[in-house]
Amino acid sequence: MDELPELTSQDLTHLRRCVDLAREALADGDEPFGSVLVDPQGAVLREDRNRTAGGDQTRHPELELARWAAAHVAPEVRPACTVYTSGEHCPMCAAGHAWVGLGRIVYAGSTAQLTEWRHGWGLPAGPVAPLPINDVAPGLPVAGPALELADELRELHRQCAERDVAS
Template identity: 70%
Template sequence: MTAQLTDTDRAHLRRCVDLAREALDDGDEPFGSLLVDATGAVRFEDRNRVKGGDQTRHPELEIARWAAAHLSPEERAAAVVYTSGEHCPMCSAAHAWVGLGRIVYAASSEQLTAWRREWGLAPGPVAALPIQAVAPGVPVAGPEASLSDEIRALHARLAGVTT
């Protein structure tokens, strides 16, 4: 679901892409996310950490866990999660269960699925459902076209393909 993004949204997404690159440079999958409170302050950021074998170490799940432990329900509802890639079903569910607010993503699950298919890669072990199929009450915005080529290149590098 594409929605108009602000310059502030794009700046936060830029940081997410930088975190995704940091993850890839460290041998991990290229995903990065941050949690921004109602005042615009970044409260938590993380990147994928699945290379150790725990495939649940997604930054969006870590954000949900951190928010549940550190923010009131009202603060969680007013917060925005920015992420380089649209939440997977696990992270979408965690986001909704914790009661976080809006999600803004740079690349959609649909895009990532299409890129992987184009490169001849097998689909992941979990269906690539859009956030609102799992968490219909969560407002979402994305993808952000200006970051698409850069995110595609990160995922191509992970896959070992030349684009």
């Protein structure tokens, strides 16, 4: 995996926004995930959050941003864009990202972290294998996790798990 040893202050700023979006998603009854698409100059092009509460489990923000980029960002610009996300892309989102031709992915929380947290809370595994991004899309540059955001992310996912078990 092509992970960077340290995240930049710009990376952390965008990742914090992703965590805010994840918090919004949780408050709205969705799973806590948020993502931001940034152009090569560092400007935010689009942001989104998880919208799966309605029953469509494909409404992940990473896939929504890839779809949006396919329609609104020139193909030659996409590889220089960065997607920031609160959680490492699932296989579906990693594939969508790669097929659209977007560039770097920076995530706050890893698939391994989320899998460990969920296991520790006694939750069942999801229906899709918890693969790292580069197992699905080997050429994508990735960075993460942001250890300084781990406690906050774990708490959001714990709240989600408790809500789901209670319902």
